[in-house]
Amino acid sequence: MSEAVSRPTLEAVAARAGVSRATVSRVVNGGYGVREPLAERVRRAVAELGYVPNQAARSLVTRRHDAVAVVIAEPETRVFTDPFFALQLRGISKELTSHDNQLVLLLTEGRDDHARVARYLAGGHVDGALVFSLHLDDPLPGLIHDAGVPTVFGGRPGWRDRTGTPVYVDSDNRGGARTAVRHLVSLGRTRIAHLTGALDQTSAVDRLDGYRDVMGEGAGAGGPGRAGDPALVVESDFTPAGGERAMRELLDRRPDVDAVFAANDLTALGALRVLRERGLRVPEDVAVVGFDDMLPLAEQSDPPLTTVRQDIERMGRLMARLLLHGTAAPDDAGQAPDDAGPVADAPGPGLILPTTLIRRASA
Amino acid sequence: MSEAVSRPTLEAVAARAGVSRATVSRVVNGGYGVREPLAERVRRAVAELGYVPNQAARSLVTRRHDAVAVVIAEPETRVFTDPFFALQLRGISKELTSHDNQLVLLLTEGRDDHARVARYLAGGHVDGALVFSLHLDDPLPGLIHDAGVPTVFGGRPGWRDRTGTPVYVDSDNRGGARTAVRHLVSLGRTRIAHLTGALDQTSAVDRLDGYRDVMGEGAGAGGPGRAGDPALVVESDFTPAGGERAMRELLDRRPDVDAVFAANDLTALGALRVLRERGLRVPEDVAVVGFDDMLPLAEQSDPPLTTVRQDIERMGRLMARLLLHGTAAPDDAGQAPDDAGPVADAPGPGLILPTTLIRRASA
DNA sequence: TTGAAAGCGCTAACAG
């Protein structure tokens, strides 16, 4: 990699415009307190020379970087198999770009990388961090807190709090789950099962809680052994293979099941396969609802999947906005889920985005 | 976002270790030319103070940044719907990390962003750029060339060259396509169709060329109107919906088709749906081969998809390595595709990675 | 081998 050619400096622009460096600096940074004719001369000089400020020099004195780190800590392949992070990144990118901030991407592979990330953040190279840490026992949040960098989390952090209440943005997992289950109830289903996600992630826990909220209501309004029947909850892990396994176990335990709420679309897909294999019709025999609205999967499945959609890109935008401004614009606060229940499952300044039920053929 | 607390400087470390700033700097940067007892004292001081070099100050004098921009120019949603870029990013990230470089992610939304990206790159904020520009008519490569930053492209650039031969890394799209079609031939299929990708992307063009390579050979060894029959080629766009449309058109034109090579897995999925809908069995009536091995889609489809796999993460690693070193390690050069044909379809220093046929149930 | 000193390009007081 060769060196870049030397670019014009403030000095050069100042000389060309016949003013001092300070004046050029003022113009470049918004132009306040510079009289128009002068400012115009400076702007022309900037354009003629193709001057671009040296960010390193600027950071050195301002101690700001106009850069934000995005930390994605995910040992599993799952991350790269669903568009979740890509969409999130896109939202983040849009917001950062509109505020002239740069996005520094930090991907971690296992714990060895944690120290590296912590060191980077502690090094004061960025103005803040947006962190995705999906696992309840993840040590990263603690390390990041110690680094003393302003941070917003993606998804409700589940770690035990030694650090005050973390700021985060999440989907209304619990409310979305309630909506899904109530939909199944409204279809007249009475033996509604849940295939959970990986329960070391708060999203899985929250969706399970939402399921229980409704089942505990006795929503099925039916016979005994139904509401909250533990046999109807099978632990899985957000993967299609896990979904298959869980669905088999479920059918063995409760062959009379007539509806399944899967913790995500991939799990639902696995369940669909097993149901087909066993000759059960969807939705006639068993109705299936997923979560995520992962496209094109959810549309292309057979039958197309009824599922709970979350606005992932918006989550990303809000995370960035929260970090940059310390607040999200009111029109984007989105504190109104499509469900009457409580919005926040957790303490702390969390921003919870609403979810929407997307009806397709599977339920 | 609050200011970060002030961190220890070289000066502080020097004072603590009782040496000059210059000596500390030497130790921090590898320690060459510093006698052991001294160096050890310095290292201890660094550890005790938790010193981390100020990258801005360092860049200001060295004019290096230890940072690389990754530019993903994609106006379409497709990018975020398949794991292609995520995998590529992971490979890039691994390589950069192992060389202590940072990854600055630049996502562009339409042409308005091009100027911004060009300005950023020209601003000398990064040491190089890794660019994904999928469209033949994309102006971005030209802008980036003008910015004068060392650049490696992901995928064979298709733009008309005013800039010398670009460095790039790509999959062996043409060879992979040949392998796919030859596989269909070996199955005894004689009326082999191709559903193309979006032909403004080189990957689609190259796969079509590979298809033609084999069909032009008269590989079907059969009757008239077969090899290179234009009616067997239907233009599509890499999407499932496009795949459906193309498959319908194909069946209308050539109801006797007995094999389909789809430009990617999503297209194949669309084709599969239409075939099922028309009551045609796969692979008995029509064999189907995809491209990408996009998981979990390719595994979960019905029937599971025979497809051409490319090692996307490795492409990412090689791009980064090429940018950083100007060369890829020999064991990773991967200049041997699983196909005897020519590897490079394009002029210029391109690195072409081999592909592999993954046999599943669809062909 | 080590230290002293001179900036890298910029912003931010402070004067004028």
Add this chain to the structure above:
DNA sequence: CTGTTAGCGCTTTCAA
């Protein structure tokens, strides 16, 4: 309103 000046924290000659 504009210019002068003093660094930000680091690397890198150049001497010692």
